[in-house]
Structures are given as structure tokens and as C-alpha cells.
Amino acid sequence: MACSIEIICVGTELLIGKTLNTNAYWLSKRITSLGGKVARITVVSDDVSEIASSVKEAVRRKPRFLITVGGLGPTFDDKTLEGVAKALRCKLEIDDEALKMVTEKYHVYVEEGRMEKAELTPPRVKMAKLPEGAKPLPNPVGTAPGVIIECEGTTLVALPGVPPEMMAIFEESVASILRQAAGDVTFFETSIDVTGVVESEMAPIIDRVMHDNPYVYIKSHPKGGEGISKIEFHLSTTAENSNIARKYISKTLVQLSGMVLKKGGKIKPVKTET
Amino acid sequence: MACSIEIICVGTELLIGKTLNTNAYWLSKRITSLGGKVARITVVSDDVSEIASSVKEAVRRKPRFLITVGGLGPTFDDKTLEGVAKALRCKLEIDDEALKMVTEKYHVYVEEGRMEKAELTPPRVKMAKLPEGAKPLPNPVGTAPGVIIECEGTTLVALPGVPPEMMAIFEESVASILRQAAGDVTFFETSIDVTGVVESEMAPIIDRVMHDNPYVYIKSHPKGGEGISKIEFHLSTTAENSNIARKYISKTLVQLSGMVLKKGGKIKPVKTET
Numbered sequence: 065m066a067c068s069i070e071i072i073c074v075g076t077e078l079l080i081g082k083t084l085n086t087n088a089y090w091l092s093k094r095i096t097s098l099g100g101k102v103a104r105i106t107v108v109s110d111d112v113s114e115i116a117s118s119v120k121e122a123v124r125r126k127p128r129f130l131i132t133v134g135g136l137g138p139t140f141d142d143k144t145l146e147g148v149a150k151a152l153r154c155k156l157e158i159d160d161e162a163l164k165m166v167t168e169k170y171h172v173y174v175e176e177g178r179m180e181k182a183e184l185t186p187p188r189v190k191m192a193k194l195p196e197g198a199k200p201l202p203n204p205v206g207t208a209p210g211v212i213i214e215c216e217g218t219t220l221v222a223l224p225g226v227p228p229e230m231m232a233i234f235e236e237s238v239a240s241i242l243r244q245a246a247g248d249v250t251f252f253e254t255s256i257d258v259t260g261v262v263e264s265e266m267a268p269i270i271d272r273v274m275h276d277n278p279y280v281y282i283k284s285h286p287k288g289g290e291g292i293s294k295i296e297f298h299l300s301t302t303a304e305n306s307n308i309a310r311k312y313i314s315k316t317l318v319q320l321s322g323m324v325l326k327k328g329g330k331i332k333p334v335k336t337e338t
Numbered sequence: 339m340a341c342s343i344e345i346i347c348v349g350t351e352l353l354i355g356k357t358l359n360t361n362a363y364w365l366s367k368r369i370t371s372l373g374g375k376v377a378r379i380t381v382v383s384d385d386v387s388e389i390a391s392s393v394k395e396a397v398r399r400k401p402r403f404l405i406t407v408g409g410l411g412p413t414f415d416d417k418t419l420e421g422v423a424k425a426l427r428c429k430l431e432i433d434d435e436a437l438k439m440v441t442e443k444y445h446v447y448v449e450e451g452r453m454e455k456a457e458l459t460p461p462r463v464k465m466a467k468l469p470e471g472a473k474p475l476p477n478p479v480g481t482a483p484g485v486i487i488e489c490e491g492t493t494l495v496a497l498p499g500v501p502p503e504m505m506a507i508f509e510e511s512v513a514s515i516l517r518q519a520a521g522d523v524t525f526f527e528t529s530i531d532v533t534g535v536v537e538s539e540m541a542p543i544i545d546r547v548m549h550d551n552p553y554v555y556i557k558s559h560p561k562g563g564e565g566i567s568k569i570e571f572h573l574s575t576t577a578e579n580s581n582i583a584r585k586y587i588s589k590t591l592v593q594l595s596g597m598v599l600k601k602g603g604k605i606k607p608v609k610t611e612t
Contacts, residue, residue: 074479075557076555076557076560077572078366078379079366079370079374079375079376079377079378079379079558080367080370080525080574081363081365081366081367081368081369081370081371081376082367082527082572083363084358084360084363085358085359085362085399086358087362087549088359088381089355089357089358089359090353090355091355092353092354093354093355093356094355095355096353096354097354097355101353102353102354103353103356103383103388104380104381104388104392105352105353105379105380105381106378106379106381107362107378107379107380107550108378110557114377114378118378120394121568123377129367133464134527137537137558137560138537138541139537139538139540139541139543139544139558140541140545141482141544141558173536178536178567179552179567185539185541185542186539186541186542187537187538187539187541187542188538190541206560207538226560251354253354253356253581259342261414262413262447262452262453263411263461264412264413264459264462264481265453265459265461266413266462267412267413267414267460267461267464268459268460270413270414270415271599272412272471274414282415283349283350283351283352283353283384283415284411284413284415286411286480286500293453298351298356300354314466336454
């Protein structure tokens with residue numbers, strides 16, 4: 065069974081079109097490459113009720129992992145852990161390990177001359193207030209720790225929204241447990257560009273090829289509209305190992321290419337990733 | 339009351355990290371500039387049940403508009419209207435107006451020599467099968483029409499996922515009704531970069547300024563981590579007209595700047611948009 069994952073991105077900046085959601089893009093790509101299956105991405109504002117209801121709804125769908133991104137910093141608009149606590153009906157409490165992590169960071173900043181005082185003001189302590197039962201994940205490049213907590217069979221991970229911090233915590237503390245949960249599976253994808261056949265003419269071809277190759281997902285991406293007949297076909301599969309995955313894709317490509325050429329179309333490879 | 343809008347993006351390519359969700363970004367920016375408030379963005383796969391459940395959940399939250407993006411084309415993986423019909427418990431039926439739009443497109447393509455036959459194959463007719471009670475929206479740059487349907491106080495709009503087609507249908511048929519529903523409101527935003535004060539020291543300042551300026555939303559975006567003290571503060575507001583909006587923002591900026599300078603920080607404007 066696939067290891068299903070949901071992502072919740074918290075940030076009003078994503079809903080007013082100030083920020084392009086590159087975090088969701090990076091995480092989806094990375095999770096897929098680790099053998100996980102991203103089932104849904106939800107974007108909500110910096111609002112405790114919105115965060116809480118989206119977390120509650122996601123947990124009810126029982127994904128293996130739920131990853132939140134954003135809202136872990138020291139300012140008033142960082143409300144993710146408050147929302148998570150509300151969703152899980154638990155309290156926020158100062159976590160000793162998290163407080164130690166935060167304290168050490170400020171001492172380093174002072175030593176490096178980046179600031180004058182390392183004192184633990186309330187906004188700094190806030191970053192160490194975790195939902196009951198949660199554990200902090202070290203932040204190798206920033207201040208706010210990540211958070212991990214188990215909840216009804218779902219592992220909830222909260223990551224900060226600053227991209228290098230999100231990526232660093234994911235790589236250091238999340239990638240390995242996710243790969244283990246996904247088991248021995250490999251994702252493999254490839255793309256071809258087809259010219260000379262329009263998308264509506266390709267529809268029955270794809271139907272046939274998908275039917276004969278049930279493990280391969282084919283998606284058509286028209287480039288430049290139905291009238292201009294250039295379409296990218298993206299083939300992807302998840303299999304026990306990369307040999308089997310490549311075999312699935314090769315077999316599918318041979319059949320698809322044969323049918324396209326018969327229709328008078330032309331084929332060009334786009335790129336291959338492992 | 340704010341005119342609330344939800345966006346549902348349909349496409350497995352968004353969940354495997356193949357495609358960056360620039361459609362959601364463009365739509366959020368455009369909707370915000372028209373005075374609407376994007377309350378949530380949801381991304382689901384090309385799966386009828388996933389589409390149907392996300393539409394049902396969104397309709398239950400009673401947004402004024404629900405915009406779906408993607409999945410309107412002729413191939414098997416274009417399942418949005420099937421999902422919408424399932425969510426609204428209605429049938430898909432051939433819409434005469436939509437069929438006329440699709441037919442005319444293929445005749446034009448044949449006249450322009452872009453294809454040989456204009457015949458209405460099942461995949462082409464599929465683009466004219468709409469949920470009962472829906473109306474097609476002309477597609478000025480592609481083949482599949484957009485779709486509009488009223489549902490329990492929510493106006494549901496389905497747009498294609500090819501960016502130029504999505505944008506063209508939005509501008510031609512959706513922007514005006516959205517602006518009308520939003521009423522006479524203007525969104526205004528500006529940003530300043532603050533250096534020399536770390537985010538945790540700014541927290542109480544922001545709390546105070548937000549308290550004194552309840553109509554202005556301030557969000558901090560640390561650039562380069564808490565240790566390196568450069569933070570962008572983004573100020574935004576929605577008001578009855580642009581004069582009032584600018585006044586709100588100016589008053590807030592004056593107070594915020596004063597408090598930052600007092601802390602020993604430096605300020606640089608980032609950009610202003612209307």
C-alpha cells in the first residue's frame with residue numbers, strides 16, 4: 065500500500081498571491097522521490113481556526129504523514145502550533161529540549177556578534193512551546209525547531225516556512241523515517257513530446273495504453289493549445305525497485321510510440337529522471 | 339463582508355512535484371486585486387472521488403465563489419466535471435451551447451490547416467458535457483470551454499489548467515462578476531525591509547502596531563534566518579477605496595518605522611503595488 069502524505073501550507077502570503085508556493089513544489093518532488101504519495105495539498109491563512117480545521121480534516125482522512133509548513137517563528141502571526149494543539153485538543157507547553165535548542169542558538173548569535181543579548185524574551189520562548197507529547201526537530205540553519213507528534217496513526221511534522229530551514233529539517237530528520245515508511249519503492253518518470261497529433265485524437269490511444277499498462281500513469285500536457293499540436297506525455301510509475309520501474313515505463317513507451325507513429329505523429333524525448 | 343473564494347487545483351502533476359503551481363499564484367493575486375479574499379487553496383489528483391470530496395467540502399464552507407482549475411480537456415485524465423457532477427449529485431449532459439463552441443473551434447482548426455478532420459469524436463464531445471444547470475464560458479485561446487454553475491449560494495467556476503486558457507477565460511468571463519460581488523473595495527499593499535533588529539525583538543513592536551491599526555495586516559518574512567537580521571514586513575489592507583487604503587497603510591508605516599528606528603534598526607522600502 066502506498067505511503068500517503070498530506071501537506072498543509074500555512075501563510076496568508078500564499079493566498080494573496082504575494083508568494084509562489086515553491087515549498088509545496090519542493091516537498092512534493094522530494095516526497096515522491098522517496099516513494100511517498102502526496103494525496104493532497106491545502107493552503108490556509110495565518111488563522112488559528114483555519115489551521116485547526118484543516119489539520120482536523122486531514123487527520124480524519126488518515127494519511128500516514130501530515131506535514132505542515134510555515135508559522136513556527138517568534139512573531140504573533142506564527143500560529144501553526146496553536147492551531148495544531150487546538151486540532152488535537154491538547155495544550156501548548158514549554159518543551160525543555162526545544163528550549164535548550166532555542167537558547168543555544170541565541171548564545172551562538174551573540175558570540176558571533178550578530179546580536180547583543182541572548183535573553184529569553186517571550187517571543188523566543190514561544191518557539192519552544194510545543195503541543196503536549198510532541199518532540200522538537202533540530203533546525204540546522206535557523207532558530208525555530210521543527211516539531212513531530214504522533215496522532216491516531218498519522219505522524220504530524222511541522223516545518224518552518226523559510227525554504228532553507230524547511231529543507232534542512234526535512235533532510236536531517238524527516239526524509240529517513242518517510243523512506244522507511246514508504247518501504248522499498250522507487251518512483252520513475254519520463255516525458256515525450258508528441259507533435260502532429262492533437263490531444264483529442266490521442267485520447268483513445270492513451271486509453272488503450274493505460275489499459276494495457278495498469279501500473280503506469282500517463283498524463284497529457286498540451287503545450288500551446290489544442291489547435292497547435294504539441295503535447296507532452298508524462299509517464300510515471302512507482303515499483304518495488306528501479307529495474308522493475310524502468311521496465312514498466314519502457315514497455316509503455318514502446319506501445320505508445322508505435323501508436324503515435326501510426327497516426328502520423330512525431331516523437332521527441334523530453335527528459336528522464338530517476 | 340469580504341467576498342470569500344476557494345480555489346481547487348486538479349492535477350496529479352502538482353502532487354508529484356512535476357509542475358509548480360503558478361495557476362494558484364496568478365489567480366490569488368488577481369482575485370485579491372479585485373477585492374476578493376482567497377480563503378483556501380486545495381490541490382487534489384486527477385481522481386473523480388478526490389475531486390468530488392474536495393468540492394463537497396468546499397461548498398459546505400459556503401464561499402461566495404469556488405474556482406476549480408484543470409481537468410477540462412478531452413483525455414481520460416480530465417475528470418473535473420465528472421467530479422463536480424458527483425459532488426453536486428447531478429448528471430453530465432451534452433450542452434448545446436458548449437457543443438457549438440467546441441464544433442466551431444475544430445472547424446477553425448481545419449480551415450487554418452492545423453488538422454484534417456473536424457468530426458466530433460467522443461473525446462471532443464466530452465468537452466461539451468456539463469453538469470446539469472451549468473453554462474459554458476467561451477475559451478478565447480483554446481478548445482475546452484470554462485463552466486459556471488450556481489450551487490447553494492456558491493458560484494462554482496471551472497477553468498482549464500493550461501495557463502493562457504485559464505487566464506483568458508478568467509479575464510473575459512469571471513473577473514467582472516467577481517469584482518461586482520466584492521463590491522467597492524480596494525486591496526493595497528507595501529513592504530519594507532528592516533535590518534539591525536532580529537525577528538524576536540520585532541515581535542512586541544508588531545503586536546503593538548497591529549493593535550493600534552486593526553485594519554492593516556502585517557506579516558514578517560525573515561530573509562536569511564533569525565541570526566542574520568534582515569526582515570521584510572509586508573503591510574496589506576482592504577478598504578472601500580484606494581484613498582482610505584493608502585491612509586491606513588501610511589499611518590501604520592509611520593508608527594512602525596518610528597518604533598524600528600528607536601530600536602536601532604534601519605528601514606528600506608521594498609515595493610508598492612496598487
